[in-house]
Amino acid sequence: MRAAFVRGLTAAARLDPRVMLLTSDLGFKIFDEFAGEFPGRFLNVGVAESNMIGVAAGLALGGMRPFAYSIAPFATLRCFEHVRNDVCYHKVAVTIVGLGAGYSYGHNGPTHHSLEDIAVMRALPHMSVVCPGDPVEVEQAVVAAAAHGSPVYLRIGRAGDPVVHRSPVRFEIGRAITLRDGRDCALISTGNMLPMAVEVSDRLGASSISCRVLNMHTVKPLDEAALRACATETRALFTLEEHSRIGGLGSAIAEWLAMNRVSCPLYLFGAEDSFAPCTGSQAYLRALCGLTPEHVAESIASRLASVRSC
Amino acid sequence: MLQARARAVRARVLRMAHAGRTPHVASALSCVDLLVALYFSVLRIDPAKPEDPDRDRLLLSKGHGCMALYGALAERGFFPEAVLDEYARDGGRLAEHPGPHCVPGIEAATGSLGHGLPIGAGLALAAKVRGANYRVFVVLSDGECYEGSVWEAALFAPAQSLAGLTAIVDYNGWSAMGSTHQAMDPLAEKWRAFGWSVQEIDGHDVEALASVLAAVPFEPGRPSAIIARTVKGKGVSFMENDLEWHYRPPSDHDLQRALLEISG
Numbered sequence: 001m002r003a004a005f006v007r008g009l010t011a012a013a014r015l016d017p018r019v020m021l022l023t024s025d026l027g028f029k030i031f032d033e034f035a036g037e038f039p040g041r042f043l044n045v046g047v048a049e050s051n052m053i054g055v056a057a058g059l060a061l062g063g064m065r066p067f068a069y070s071i072a073p074f075a076t077l078r079c080f081e082h083v084r085n086d087v088c089y090h091k092v093a094v095t096i097v098g099l100g101a102g103y104s105y106g107h108n109g110p111t112h113h114s115l116e117d118i119a120v121m122r123a124l125p126h127m128s129v130v131c132p133g134d135p136v137e138v139e140q141a142v143v144a145a146a147a148h149g150s151p152v153y154l155r156i157g158r159a160g161d162p163v164v165h166r167s168p169v170r171f172e173i174g175r176a177i178t179l180r181d182g183r184d185c186a187l188i189s190t191g192n193m194l195p196m197a198v199e200v201s202d203r204l205g206a207s208s209i210s211c212r213v214l215n216m217h218t219v220k221p222l223d224e225a226a227l228r229a230c231a232t233e234t235r236a237l238f239t240l241e242e243h244s245r246i247g248g249l250g251s252a253i254a255e256w257l258a259m260n261r262v263s264c265p266l267y268l269f270g271a272e273d274s275f276a277p278c279t280g281s282q283a284y285l286r287a288l289c290g291l292t293p294e295h296v297a298e299s300i301a302s303r304l305a306s307v308r309s310c
Numbered sequence: 311m312l313q314a315r316a317r318a319v320r321a322r323v324l325r326m327a328h329a330g331r332t333p334h335v336a337s338a339l340s341c342v343d344l345l346v347a348l349y350f351s352v353l354r355i356d357p358a359k360p361e362d363p364d365r366d367r368l369l370l371s372k373g374h375g376c377m378a379l380y381g382a383l384a385e386r387g388f389f390p391e392a393v394l395d396e397y398a399r400d401g402g403r404l405a406e407h408p409g410p411h412c413v414p415g416i417e418a419a420t421g422s423l424g425h426g427l428p429i430g431a432g433l434a435l436a437a438k439v440r441g442a443n444y445r446v447f448v449v450l451s452d453g454e455c456y457e458g459s460v461w462e463a464a465l466f467a468p469a470q471s472l473a474g475l476t477a478i479v480d481y482n483g484w485s486a487m488g489s490t491h492q493a494m495d496p497l498a499e500k501w502r503a504f505g506w507s508v509q510e511i512d513g514h515d516v517e518a519l520a521s522v523l524a525a526v527p528f529e530p531g532r533p534s535a536i537i538a539r540t541v542k543g544k545g546v547s548f549m550e551n552d553l554e555w556h557y558r559p560p561s562d563h564d565l566q567r568a569l570l571e572i573s574g
Binding site for chain 2: 045050051053060089091
C-alpha cells in the first residue's frame, strides 16, 4: 500500500498545488520522485511527530493541504494531543497517514504494531477515519482525502498488500463497497482485512453459506445505509479488522446497532486486548488471534448454525 | 500612547478576572505590554479585515493569559467592548483559553502548552511555500518551555530558515507551582544554541519592545527569539511575584485597589 500511497499523492499533488507531504523521517527513497516533481512541497521534519502535526495544522491554517506521514502509532499516539487540539479542534484540512496497520510491522514488535489507532482517532470530533482495503483503494483514498477539506486519518498497510479490485472502483469517503452479495450473513471488514474477507466469503460459499462482503473502508462516518441493509437483509453481522476489538470497526457497529435499535446478532473478529506475546511475522501474529480465513470461516459457519436454531 | 493602551488593557484584564471569577490574572498582566507593543505598533493587521490572507499572525501560545489577548483585541477594535462580558459566561464565546476563531483576531486555539510554536512554524512555512509576505509571532511562557514540543519546533524553524517566525518568551520566572529559573537559565543561550537569533529585553518597556520587534528578523534567514524579562502580575503591587494570583480571582476590594494602582 505504501507505493500506492505515493502514486495517489502524486496524482493529488498534480491536481491541487496546496497538497504537501511531511514525514517524520520515514520513507527512505520512496518520496524521491515526489520531491523532485514538487519542489518545496516535500519536507522531512525530522523525528518529531508532535511538531510535525502542529506544523501540518499551521500549514493548513496558512492555506495548504498537508499530509503528515509516519508509522501508525507514531503518527497517532505519540502526538495524540496535537492531533486533537491542533488539527481536529481547528478543523483543518490535514490528512494524517498511518503506515503499518495492525501487525504489518510484525517482527518490529508491539512498539510498531497499531491496534488502537482506529479507536483513538475515531473518538476525535471532526476526524474521518479511512482504512482502504487494497492498493487500488489507497490510491483513490489519497485523492479523496486531499479534496476532503477537514481532518482525515488514513490508515494503510505496508508493502506487498494484495490487490483485490481487478477493475476500477469508485472510492468515496463514507461510502462502503460491496464486494460479494449474500443473504445468510454479512462480513464487514475494514482496511487490510479485505482480501481475507473475500476469501472467507468464497470458502463459506463452497459450503452453501451466502456471505455478503461489505468493505467499510470508512470507519467514521459509517455508511449507515449499507450497514442497515446488512442488518435487515441478512441474519447475522460479523466484523473483521486487524485492530483491537476495543474501539474499532466492530465497536462502532455495535454502538450503531444499539443507538438505532436495530436488532441483529453481531460478532467481532479482531486482535486480543493484549500486546503480541512473542515476536512474529504479520501472518503469524494474525493467526495467534484467529485472524485466518480458515478460522474466521469456521467460526462464522458454527455461529450461523446457532443463530439458525434460535 | 502605548502606555495608555497598556493601562486600558490591564483594566480590562482585572475586570474580566473579577467578573468571571477566573484564575490566571497574573499570567495575563505579565504579557500585556508584549501584546500592546505587537498590536499597536508591530503587526500589519486591519481589524476590519481579520481574515485577510496577508495579515501578520499572532499566536498566544500561553493560552491561559488570554484575558490580555481578549483585552488587546477589543482595544484594537477587532470586536466591540461588550463582547468581553462573554468571558467565562455560560453560552459565551470567550473561554479561559481561546477557541479557534472564537472572535475575530484569534488565530489559533491554545490552552494546552507547547502547541503555539509548532503551529506558528507551520504558518510561517506556508507563507514561504506560497510566497506570501505575512509574519508570524508566537508568545510563549517560560513554564511552557518545559514542553518537549517547544524544542521540537525550536529545532525545526532554524533548519527551515523560517525568518518570518518570531518567538517571544514571556519570562516572568514562574510556572504554576514555583520558580522556573533553575531549569530555564540561561534561556537565551538555549534558544541561541538551537539556531535562533536572540535578543533579551525588558518585557514591560513597550516603546523598547516596539522598536526591537520592528527589527525582526534580526538576521537574514533565521527565526528570531525575544526573551522578554517580565514580572508576573505586573502593574498591581500585591499581585506581583505572588503565585497566589495564578489561581485567585480578584474580590471586589482587590479590583478597586488594583484599578487604582494601574491608573497611576
